[in-house]
Each structure stands twice: as structure tokens, then as C-alpha cells.
Amino acid sequence: METKGLIKRNLSAADSLIILSIVVLGIGVIALLGWVLNLPDLASFWTDLIPMAPDTAFLLIVYGLAVCVRVWAPLKCRSVWVIAACGVGAILMLFMFVLSCTRVYWAGEHFWVNIIGTVKGVPVGHMSPVSALCFALASLSFVLSLSPSAIRSRRAVLALGCAGLILGVCLIFILAYLFGTPFLYEGKIVPPALNTLIAFLMLGLALLILVWHPPGFVRRQTPDVSEPSTILFLTFILMATGIVTIGYLSYQQFVRNYRVEVERQLSTIADLKLNLLKQWRLERLGDGAILFRNAAFSSMIRRFIERPEDAESMGQLQGWIGKYVEEFQYDQVCLVDTQGIRRLVVPANRTALSSALLKQIPSAMQSGKVSLCDFYRNEIDKRIYLAIIVPILEKAAPAPPLGVIILQIDPEIYLYPFIKYWPTASTTAETLLVRREGSEAVFLNNLRFKNNTALNLRAPLNRVSMPAARAILGQEGIMEGSDYRGEPVVAATRTIPDSPWSMVARMDKAEVYAPVRARLFQIIIMMCVLLFGAGACVGMVWRRQSLHFCREQAAGADALKRNSLELQNKNAELERFLYTASHDLKSPVVTVRTFLGFLEKDLADGDAGRIEKDLRFIRTATEKMGQLLDDLLEMSRIGRVVTPPVRIAFREVVEESLGAVAGRISERGVTIKVEDQGVMLYGDRIRLAEIWQNLVENAVKFMGDQKAPQIHIGVDTHNLEAIFYVRDNGIGIDPRHQAKVFELFEKLNPGVEGTGIGLALVKRIVELYKGRIWVESAGVGQGTCFYFTLSEAIVNIKIGGRG
Amino acid sequence: MKGEPIVILLVEDDEAHAEIVRRNFETSHLANRLMHVSDGQAALDYLHRRNGFSNPEKSPRPGIILLDLRLPKVDGLEVLKKIKADSDFSPIPVVILTTSKAEEDMVRAYDNHANSYLVKPVDFSQFTKLMETFGYYWLAWNQFPH
Numbered sequence: 001m002e003t004k005g006l007i008k009r010n011l012s013a014a015d016s017l018i019i020l021s022i023v024v025l026g027i028g029v030i031a032l033l034g035w036v037l038n039l040p041d042l043a044s045f046w047t048d049l050i051p052m053a054p055d056t057a058f059l060l061i062v063y064g065l066a067v068c069v070r071v072w073a074p075l076k077c078r079s080v081w082v083i084a085a086c087g088v089g090a091i092l093m094l095f096m097f098v099l100s101c102t103r104v105y106w107a108g109e110h111f112w113v114n115i116i117g118t119v120k121g122v123p124v125g126h127m128s129p130v131s132a133l134c135f136a137l138a139s140l141s142f143v144l145s146l147s148p149s150a151i152r153s154r155r156a157v158l159a160l161g162c163a164g165l166i167l168g169v170c171l172i173f174i175l176a177y178l179f180g181t182p183f184l185y186e187g188k189i190v191p192p193a194l195n196t197l198i199a200f201l202m203l204g205l206a207l208l209i210l211v212w213h214p215p216g217f218v219r220r221q222t223p224d225v226s227e228p229s230t231i232l233f234l235t236f237i238l239m240a241t242g243i244v245t246i247g248y249l250s251y252q253q254f255v256r257n258y259r260v261e262v263e264r265q266l267s268t269i270a271d272l273k274l275n276l277l278k279q280w281r282l283e284r285l286g287d288g289a290i291l292f293r294n295a296a297f298s299s300m301i302r303r304f305i306e307r308p309e310d311a312e313s314m315g316q317l318q319g320w321i322g323k324y325v326e327e328f329q330y331d332q333v334c335l336v337d338t339q340g341i342r343r344l345v346v347p348a349n350r351t352a353l354s355s356a357l358l359k360q361i362p363s364a365m366q367s368g369k370v371s372l373c374d375f376y377r378n379e380i381d382k383r384i385y386l387a388i389i390v391p392i393l394e395k396a397a398p399a400p401p402l403g404v405i406i407l408q409i410d411p412e413i414y415l416y417p418f419i420k421y422w423p424t425a426s427t428t429a430e431t432l433l434v435r436r437e438g439s440e441a442v443f444l445n446n447l448r449f450k451n452n453t454a455l456n457l458r459a460p461l462n463r464v465s466m467p468a469a470r471a472i473l474g475q476e477g478i479m480e481g482s483d484y485r486g487e488p489v490v491a492a493t494r495t496i497p498d499s500p501w502s503m504v505a506r507m508d509k510a511e512v513y514a515p516v517r518a519r520l521f522q523i524i525i526m527m528c529v530l531l532f533g534a535g536a537c538v539g540m541v542w543r544r545q546s547l548h549f550c551r552e553q554a555a556g557a558d559a560l561k562r563n564s565l566e567l568q569n570k571n572a573e574l575e576r577f578l579y580t581a582s583h584d585l586k587s588p589v590v591t592v593r594t595f596l597g598f599l600e601k602d603l604a605d606g607d608a609g610r611i612e613k614d615l616r617f618i619r620t621a622t623e624k625m626g627q628l629l630d631d632l633l634e635m636s637r638i639g640r641v642v643t644p645p646v647r648i649a650f651r652e653v654v655e656e657s658l659g660a661v662a663g664r665i666s667e668r669g670v671t672i673k674v675e676d677q678g679v680m681l682y683g684d685r686i687r688l689a690e691i692w693q694n695l696v697e698n699a700v701k702f703m704g705d706q707k708a709p710q711i712h713i714g715v716d717t718h719n720l721e722a723i724f725y726v727r728d729n730g731i732g733i734d735p736r737h738q739a740k741v742f743e744l745f746e747k748l749n750p751g752v753e754g755t756g757i758g759l760a761l762v763k764r765i766v767e768l769y770k771g772r773i774w775v776e777s778a779g780v781g782q783g784t785c786f787y788f789t790l791s792e793a794i795v796n797i798k799i800g801g802r803g
Numbered sequence: 804m805k806g807e808p809i810v811i812l813l814v815e816d817d818e819a820h821a822e823i824v825r826r827n828f829e830t831s832h833l834a835n836r837l838m839h840v841s842d843g844q845a846a847l848d849y850l851h852r853r854n855g856f857s858n859p860e861k862s863p864r865p866g867i868i869l870l871d872l873r874l875p876k877v878d879g880l881e882v883l884k885k886i887k888a889d890s891d892f893s894p895i896p897v898v899i900l901t902t903s904k905a906e907e908d909m910v911r912a913y914d915n916h917a918n919s920y921l922v923k924p925v926d927f928s929q930f931t932k933l934m935e936t937f938g939y940y941w942l943a944w945n946q947f948p949h
Contacts (some may be wrong), residue, residue, distance in 0.1 A: 579905060583873055586902040590923050590930070591819035597927025598826060617819045737876055 013213035017071045020206040025064030027199040031057035035113045035125075045195045049182065050119045052193040053127045055109045059135055060199050066142060067206050074215040086143035093136035100129035100190060120185050128184070128192040134169060134200045137162040138207060145210040156211050163207035168528060170201040175244070175524045179251055181517065232545070236538040240531055247527040254519050262490060262512050263478045269423060270492035270505040273431055276418065277496050277503065281372065284409065287328055288370035288390040291405050301392050301402050304344070305337060314344070321346045324407060331385060331410040335392075336361060337403040353406065354378035357387050364389040365401045374435065374500055375411070375444045377455050384454050385410060411445075419445050428508035434468045435500040436461070441468050444501070449485055457484065467491035471502035480509065576743075584628060584756075588621035595621075631757035635764065643684050647795060650679040654713055657692035664700050668709055672696075675714035679722055680795035687765050688793065694758040695726040695786050702784065704731035722794050727785040733777040741775055762788075769793040809866030809942055813839045814846040814882065815900075816874050820923065824869065824900075827934035833942065838865065843877025846870070847885060850892055865895060867941050870917075872901040872908055880911055887916040894948075896941065 031052040034042025044051035099106065105126050115125035144159035174197050176183045184191030192200075291297050297320065303313040321333045325346050332350040335343045340358055356376040364371050373387040388407035409415070422429045433444040443457040450457065461469045465481040471493035483489045483506060491506035595617045602610040654674050658665070665672060681688060696711060703709040712727040733741060742763040743756075766773045766788045773788035811833070815821040821839050828834040840846050848854040849862050856862040868886065872879035879899070886892045896918040901908065904922050912920050921937070924930045 579903075580873075583901075583903050586925070587817055587820070590902060590925055591817070591823070593925050594823045594927045594930050595819065597931070598823075617822060621819055734876075 013209055014071050014215055017067060017206055017209050017215065020202045020209070021064045021067035021071070023064075023202045024060055024067070024199045024206070027052075027195050027202075028057045028060030028064060031195060032061065035111070035115065038113075043195075044119075044193070047194065048119070049177075050122060050185075050191055050193050051124060052196045053109060053125050053131075053190075054111045054113060054115070056127050056131050056193075056196055058111070060196070060203075063135070063138055063142075063203055067203070067210070070142075070210065071215045083143055083146065086139045090136045090139035090143075093132045093139065096127055097129045097132035097136065100127055100132055103188060122185070122190050126190050128190040128196070130169060130173065130184075130192040131196050131200070134166050134192075134203075137166050138200075138203055141166070141207045142210070145207065145214060159211045160208065163204050163211065166200055166204035166207070168532075170197045170204060171528055171531070172524050173197050174201065175247075175527060176520065178244075179248060179520060179524075181513075181520050183521075232538050232542045236534060239534040239538070243527055243530045243534065247523050251520055251523050254523075255516055258516055258519075262507075263492070265424070266478060266490065266492040266505055266507065269431075270494050270503065272423070273419070273503060273505065274494045274496060277433075277501070278498075280415065280418075281496075281499060284386075284388050284407070285370055285372060287324065287407060288388040288405075291390045291392070292370050293393055295394075298392050298394050298402060301335065302394065304335075305402055308343070317344060318346055321405070328407075329413055331408045331413070332406075333408070334406050335403055336406055338365070338400065343403070351378060351381045351383075353408070354380070354385070357385075357389075357406065357408075360387075360389060361404055361406075364404060365391045367391070368393060368401070372499075375455060383410070384412075386415075416445055420448075426507060426511060428511045430506065432468055432504040432506065434472055434502050434504065436472045436502075441466070441472050443468070443484070447484065453484075459484065467493055467504045467506055468502070471495065471504050581628075581632060585625065588625040588628075591621035592618050628757075631761070635757060635761055643686065645683050646685055647680060647682050648685055648688070649676075650681060650715060651676045653681060653685070653688050654692050656685075657689040658696065660689070660693050661697050661700065664697065665711075668700050668703055670700055670703065670709040670711055673710065673712045673714075675712075677715050677717050677722075679715050679717070681790065681793045682795045683769060683790070683793040687768070688790075691762050691765050691788070692726065694762045698758055698786075699726060699728035699730060699784065702730045703728065704781070706730055721789060721791075723787055723789055725785055725787050727783065729783040732780050732782040732784050733775060734780050735777070738775050738777065742773065762786075766790065808836050809947065810863045811837050811942075812846065812849065812865035812868045813837055814841075814843065814868065814870045814874065814879070815839065816841045816871060820871070823930060824934065827931055828938070830931075831935060831938045833938055838862065841875075843874040843879060843882040845876075846874075846882050847877065850886070850889075866947060868895055868897045869900045870897055872899060872903055872912070880915060883912065883915045883917055896945075898937070898941070 031043040032054060034040060034044075034051070035054045035057070040051055043054075043057070105123060109127060110125050113125075117124045141159045141162035144155045144162070173183055173192055174194070177194050177197070182191060182194075300313060300317055300320070303310065304317050307313065317335075321335075321344070324330055324333050332345055332347065334345040334350070334353070336353070336358075337343050340361060342353060354376055356378075357373055360371070360373045364373075368391055370391075371389050373389055375384055375386055377384050386409040388409070390405040390407070392402040392405060394402065419431050419433055422431070428448070430448045431445075432447065434441045435444060436442075437458070439461050440458045441461055442455060443453045443459075445454055447453045447457070459466055459469060461472060463469050464473075466483065467479055467481045467489065468484070470479060470481070471491075474495060476493055476495060478490070478492050480488065480490050483491075488509040489506045490509055490512050491504050494503045494505075495501075496503060595614045599611060599614040599618070602614055651674065658672060658674075692713065696713075699711050700709075706729055708729075710729050712725070714725055716723040716725065742759050763773050769790040769792045771789040771791050771793075773786065775784060775786050777784040811828075813821060813824055815824065818841075821841070825834055825837055825839070828837050838849070840849050845854075845856075846868075849856045850865075852859065852862060870879050870883060874882065879901070883897055883899075886895065886897060893916070897916075898919040898921060899912045899917050900921045900923060902923050909920050921933060924933055
């Protein structure tokens with residue numbers, strides 16, 4: 001039965017090994033087929049995630065096969081070649097790890113299949129350093145588990161550690177995939193593919209089993225405890241599901257809260273900037289409005305235009321305009337007449353006006369309103385400006401304007417720094433100002449990650465993934481997309497009212513989600529710790545259960561063994577009893593019947609002497625039979641007939657028993673000496689007396705021809721145990737026969753009367769009180785001493801007695 | 804009958820049974836060849852001529868041994884074992900004569916090379932007949948080497 005269970009157990013381990021290795025093999029084969037047959041979906045598991053590299057697939061096949069071979073031919077695996085191959089594999093994989101970490105990609109990895117392309121910025125078809133590390137660990141674990149003495153050795157611990165590391169790494173990465181934020185994406189290092197990780201998870205499990213249940217070993221195992229372990233396994237699954245779910249939910253909660261926070265921040269900043277930009281525009285237009293329809297100013301202009309040589313009016317005008325330049329930091333303020341000629345410039349020697357600006361003047365004059373000329377590039381100094389155009393009108397309304405005052409603004413002085421400013425510390429955040437030109441978005445400011453973009457960088461409005469384009473199209477609010485660099489970003493867009501401008505306040509997603517990523521890593525690590533903890537707890541409970549189970553079983557087996565031994569002893573005793581009883585009872589029957597036959601004959605012959613002899617034999621035999629039956633009855637009563645136990649002193653019992661055999665004692669002239677230690681007994685008075693009675697009777701019977709027969713009765717309270725003794729100076733017992741004296745119907749001397757039951761009876765009574773009995777005699781003629789204990793009948797012992 | 808008469812050693816603790824055997828042998832005029840000891844130890848002493856059996860005249864080497872199984876001091880089976888283990892005595896036929904019909908006793912006796920196993924009959928005439936047959940068989944028909 002035991003071996004059967006053992007085989008079953010080993011088979012199941014082998015089965016799971018085969019299943020795991022076939023899964024590993026299958027994943028590898030599918031991916032490799034995908035590459036060879038040009039069906040990349042097979043390698044990427046029908047997801048938009050990174051596909052498994054061809055060399056990873058190939059190695060997974062090799063490792064899966066290795067595990068299979070290990071199960072089917074466990075002994076062949078122990079050759080030097082296998083160990084060498086594993087060693088070389090491990091070193092090669094460490095080399096791959098270094099290569100992959102340093103982003104040195106080797107074309108041979110593609111197995112001459114034409115693979116190009118990237119997934120999220122990562123080149124496809126190269127082994128991840130994580131995979132390389134896992135392969136190296138797998139090689140190490142595999143070679144360590146080969147050792148025949150793997151159980152309880154340092155190697156086994158190492159092999160377990162390697163397999164556990166693979167499992168841990170896989171678990172972390174798989175959980176990250178599960179949470180929708182896979183690690184190493186958007187980084188420079190190739191991330192491991194999801195199918196690769198699943199294959200490694202299987203491989204890690206297979207390696208664990210290889211260490212626990214090495215195939216080809218017959219290990220003495222604890223009895224089958226599969227039932228509690230199934231419950232525990234389910235418990236573990238439940239716990240693991242709970243841990244992962246709680247982790248996932250807490251992560252989602254964090255992401256949600258974090259997103260809300262980020263959106264709020266971006267929106268706040270966007271609104272702040274929007275308001276300031278609006279304000280700025282209004283202020284500039286307000287600057288213009290002061291000059292507009294200002295009678296004093298327009299008359300001053302008229303005077304200057306009509307008499308340009310009038311130094312006084314020119315000085316007056318220069319003073320007025322100059323205030324604007326100083327106060328409001330305009331690049332230049334100039335007067336342009338209706339012909340478009342710049343009549344006055346403050347400060348002097350400023351660059352000529354851009355043609356783009358001059359083109360705007362006639363329409364501005366016609367409109368009769370202060371207007372703002374949006375960002376334009378001055379073709380002369382190649383700089384970007386804005387300008388406020390103020391037509392100079394006189395009171396007589398329909399009259400044509402005298403000219404315009406241009407307030408030219410250099411955005412570098414105030415506007416650009418203001419746009420650039422970000423109120424919180426950030427490495428990627430910036431604000432973009434864009435306007436529409438035809439079907440394109442034009443960037444109006446210089447950008448953080450690209451030089452010289454103002455009025456140069458354009459993007460088609462149909463690029464809707466671009467927040468700038470969407471802002472121009474009138475979408476406001478929070479959005480995700482990719483910016484001018486193609487980077488994924490989170491953006492808040494605003495349209496600035498009464499202007500052609502749209503504004504984008506944006507941050508790189510990588511920066512936004514960096515804390516989320518850190519948090520994810522924390523949660524995953526915590527979950528891994530919890531999972532391993534739960535596993536360890538369940539494992540410990542299982543171990544305890546199986547230990548408990550074993551102990552119980554062992555205890556049960558022990559008790560059973562003890563009981564059956566006891567039963568066996570009893571049975572043997574009974575058998576012996578029946579055997580001897582039938583034999584000893586048959587003997588006198590044979591005697592009686594035979595001598596009856598003789599008697600008949602002798603009666604016929606009339607032989608008086610023989611008749612008397614025959615009758616004597618018959619009488620003796622029947623007497624013996626009667627005695628035997630009495631003794632048997634007495635014997636069977638012991639332990640069955642119970643009289644209530646009483647307290648009785650040792651001396652009293654002895655005197656009672658001596659009284660019963662007083663006749664024989666005096667007949668033989670035996671001197672009796674009793675030594676009392678004040679021991680009190682508690683038990684069946686008659687039975688206890690029977691002990692001494694039988695022993696004394698026995699001693700008298702075997703006095704031999706002793707001249708001064710003596711019997712010494714006493715108790716020795718040495719070592720806190722009362723040892724009773726009955727010593728005589730009779731014929732003694734040959735040491736060879738001492739063991740036989742307590743057996744039923746056993747008589748050492750056929751000549752002496754008795755049935756051979758007396759000492760057997762004593763033994764039974766002693767055993768009833770959980771005592772022992774033994775005999776000591778130096779030999780024939782040396783006297784005999786019977787010793788016995790009565791553990792359960794002792795009430796008290798006076799310490800310090802004899803001995 | 805040839806040469807010296809064959810001595811029968813009876814090992815029997817029950818006086819009455821020994822008497823039965825002796826009486827039966829008396830009828831067949833074999834009683835003078837019967838030597839009786841009443842326990843196993845005495846039987847061994849007799850064979851080895853020690854402890855009171857040292858006189859070869861009084862304790863001649865038996866030609867056949869009638870052995871009871873339940874004996875004081877040394878058990879019958881033990882005696883049988885010792886006889887058959889001793890090359891001096893092993894050729895002597897040992898006939899077990901006992902009240903026991905127990906299978907295990909027979910098996911053990913034959914295992915220890917008993918030459919024959921006889922159960923004491925309860926019936927008087929059968930006992931007489933058995934002893935008579937025993938005498939004829941072992942002392943008349945059976946041939947012993949010189």
C-alpha cells in the first residue's frame with residue numbers, strides 16, 4: 001500500500017513536469033513559427049505588446065525539451081556533457097544580458113528572418129535582458145537540481161533560490177502587464193514579452209518541482225496527505241486572488257486620484273495663463289486706446305505732419321511717445337503717415353518696419369479702431385514682433401485719418417518669458433501658443449525641446465493626436481495625445497477669446513506618470529511579498545498538518561501495535577492455558593480408565609495387592625483432577641471477581657495468610673520471621689493474602705531435608721519502591737529452570753504434590769496490581785527468594801527503612 | 804532375538820502412566836528391559852551417565868526411548884532436540900508417547916526428528932493393544948544395526 005501511494009505521488013510530480021515543459025515548449029514553438037511564417041501575431045500573442053524574440057523562442061524550446069528529457073531519462077542527465085552544456089548556457093546568457101543592457105543588438109538574434117520595426121520605441125526581435133537573466137538562472141537551477149544528493153543540501157537551496165528568483169521576476173512583470181502599465185516600456189531597454197514571462201513562470205515552476213521531487217529518486221515520503229493540501233491550495237489561490245485584486249484596486253484608485261490631481265493642476269495653470277494673456281492683450285489695446293481719439297494728441301500729430309520742421313511740436317510728440325517706450329517697454333513707437341512713410345521713431349535708429357506690418361496699416365486706418373497685429377517676422381532683422389496699430393483720427397469724423405501710431409512689441413521682453421514660466425517644478429512641462437494659418441497650426445513661441453520654432457514650426461490640423469491641433473479646432477479641456485516630438489503627453493487646451501490664439505499647457509506622460517510607476521512598483525513588490533508570505537504561511541500550515549497527521553498516524557499505529565501485542569500476549573497465554581489444561585486434565589482420565597481396566601482384570605484374578613494399588617492410582621488421579629479443576633476456577637476468578645478494595649496493613653495480610661497455612665508450617669517445623677516496615681496496602685484482601693499464602697506454601701513444600709527450615713517475609717522500601725520478598729533456606733532452584741517456575745501447570749519436581757498452578761496464580765495477582773515478580777536462587781540447595789512489587793496496591797512507604 | 808536385549812528408556816513424569824507402561828510390558832515379558840526416569844533432566848543425565856546414573860550396569864544404553872512431551876525441569880521436546888543433536892544418541896529411535904493430540908506438538912516432534920508419535924489412548928484395551936504392537940514392532944520386527 002505504501003509503495004503504491006509513493007509511486008502515485010511521484011507520477012503526479014512527473015506529470016506536472018511534463019505538462020509544464022510542454023507549455024513552455026509550445027509557447028516557444030508558436031512564437032518561432034510566427035517569425036518564420038511571417039505571422040507576427042503568433043509572436044506577440046495577438047496583442048499590441050512587444051513580441052517574443054526569435055532567439056528567446058528557440059531557447060524556450062531547448063529548455064522545455066531539457067525538462068522533458070530530465071523526466072524521461074533522469075539518469076542520462078547526470079553526464080558531464082549535460083553539466084557542461086548548462087554551464088556554457090548560463091555564461092552565454094549572462095553575456096546576452098550584458099549585451100542587451102548596453103543596447104548592443106546582434107543581427108544573428110533574428111535567425112536570418114527579416115525583422116524590422118519598433119513597438120513603443122523599442123526595437124523588435126531582440127532578447128530582453130530580463131529574459132537573458134532568467135535563462136541564466138534556469139540553467140543554474142537545472143544543473144544544481146541534477147545532483148543526486150540534492151535533498152537537504154546547499155545545492156538544493158541554491159537551485160530553489162534560482163527558481164524562486166525566476167518566479168519572483170516573472171510575477172512582478174506579469175503583474176505590471178496585468179495592471180496595464182508594463183515595466184520597461186518607453187524606456188531604452190527591451191522589455192520582456194508577456195508570453196515570454198508566462199513561459200518563464202512555467203519553467204520556474206518546473207524547476208521548483210525538479211528540486212522537490214527529482215525524477216528517478218525513490219524518496220521515502222510522508223503518507224499521502226493530499227486531502228488537506230487541496231484545501232490549503234484553494235485557500236492559497238483565494239488569498240492570492242484577494243491580494244492581487246486588492247493591489248489592483250488600490251493601484252487603480254491611486255491612478256484615478258493622481259490623474260484628477262494632475263488634471264486639476266494643469267487646468268489651474270492653463271486658466272491662470274489664459275487670464276494673464278487675456279489681460280495682457282487688453283492692456284496693450286488699452287495703451288493704444290489712450291492715443292486713439294485723443295484730440296490733443298491728434299492735433300499734435302497734425303501740427304507735426306503739416307510742419308515737420310517745427311522742432312517744438314516734434315519735441316512735444318517725441319516726449320509723449322517716448323513715455324510709452326519707457327513705461328510700457330515697447331520695442332519702438334513710430335508714426336506712419338497715410339503714404340506708409342515712417343515719420344517719427346522712438347527710440348531713434350530702430351529697424352525699419354516689416355512689410356507684414358505695413359500691409360496691415362491701410363485696413364487698420366479704414367477700420368478706425370485700435371487693432372493688434374499678431375506675431376510677424378520682420379524680414380530685415382529676422383525678429384518676431386507684435387504691434388498695436390492706432391489710427392489717428394480727428395474730431396471731424398468722416399475725415400480720413402492722419403496716419404497711424406505703431407506700438408511695436410518685442411515678445412522676448414515680456415510675453416515669451418511669461419509663456420515659458422511654469423509655476424511648479426517640472427522637467428517637461430511647457431505652454432504652447434498656436435494660431436491657425438489655413439489648414440495648419442503655427443507655433444508662436446519657442447519651445448523647450450526644439451529650437452527656433454516660433455512662426456517656423458507648423459503642423460497640419462488633421463493631426464488630431466496633437467493637442468495643439470485640437471486646441472485650434474476649438475476643443476478645450478484635458479486630453480492625452482502626442483506632441484510635436486511624437487512624445488505622449490497630457491495637455492490642457494484653451495482658446496484665448498478675441499484673439500487667434502490657442503494655448504496648450506502640456507506635460508510629458510512619462511513625467512506625469514512617474515510617481516504612478518513608482519507607486520505601481522511599490523504595490524507590486526508589496527504584493528509579491530504578501531504572495532510569498534501567504535505561500536509560506538500556507539506551506540507552514542500544510543507542513544504542520546502533515547506533521548500532525550504523521551504523528552497521529554504514528555501514535556495510532558503505536559497504540560494499535562501495543563494493543564495487538566497485548567492481545568497477542570493474552571491470546572498466547574490463553575492458548576497455552578487451554579493446551580496445558582486439556583493435557584493435564586486428560587492425563588488423569590487416561591490413568592483412571594486404564595487402571596479401571598487393570599482393576600477388572602485384577603478383580604477377576606483376585607490379586608488383592610494389585611487391586612489396592614489400582615485403587616490408589618485411581619484415587620490419586622481423581623483427586624488430582626479435582627484439585628486441578630478447583631485451581632482453574634480460582635485462576636479464572638482473578639481479575640474477574642472483584643471484592644471491594646480495603647486498606648490493610650502489610651503485617652495483617654501476612655498474618656492472615658500465615659494462618660491459612662499454619663498446619664503445614666508447624667508440620668514441617670518451619671520458623672517464620674516477618675519484618676514490617678509499616679507499609680499500608682489497598683486492594684482485594686483475599687487476593688493479596690493469597691500471594692503470601694501460595695509463596696509460603698511453596699517454600700514449605702520445597703524445604704527438602706533442611707534441618708532448620710526458615711522462611712523470612714519482609715518488604716524492602718529501597719529506592720521508594722516497595723519490594724516484597726519471601727525467602728527460604730530450602731532446596732533452591734537451578735538457575736536454568738528459574739524462568740519456568742511461574743508458568744501454568746509447570747512443576748519442577750514431579751514427586752511433589754500440587755497442580756503447578758500456585759505460582760502462576762501469584763503471578764497473575766501481582767500483575768493485577770501492576771507489579772512484577774521474579775525469583776532469585778544461587779542454585780540447588782542454596783535456598784530461594786521470591787521478590788515482587790505491588791505498585792497499585794501501595795498506599796504509603798516509610799522512607800528510610802531498611803536498605 | 805539376538806545377543807543383548809534391547810533396553811527401553813521410559814521418560815514419564817506421571818507415576819500412574821509409567822505404571823501402565825510397565826504393566827503392559829510385564830504382560831509381554833519386556834518389563835525387565837524397561838528403565839524409567841521421571842523428568843527431562845534425568846533422561847539426559849541417564850544418557851550421559853552422570854548424577855547418579857554413572858554405573859553402566861544399572862543404567863545401560865537404551866536401544867529405544869519412549870518420551871513424554873510435558874516434562875518437569877527439561878521439556879520433552881528439549882530432550883528430543885538434545886538427543887538428535889548428539890551424534891552418539893541420534894541413531895536411537897525416539898518414540899513420543901503423550902496425551903497430546905495437538906497438531907503443533909506432532910509437527911514440532913517430527914521437525915526434531917522424532918521416529919514415531921504415539922498418543923496415549925484413553926481406553927484401557929487400546930492402551931494395552933498399543934503397547935503390545937509397540938513391543939512387536941520395535942523389539943521384534945524392527946532391525947537395529949549392531
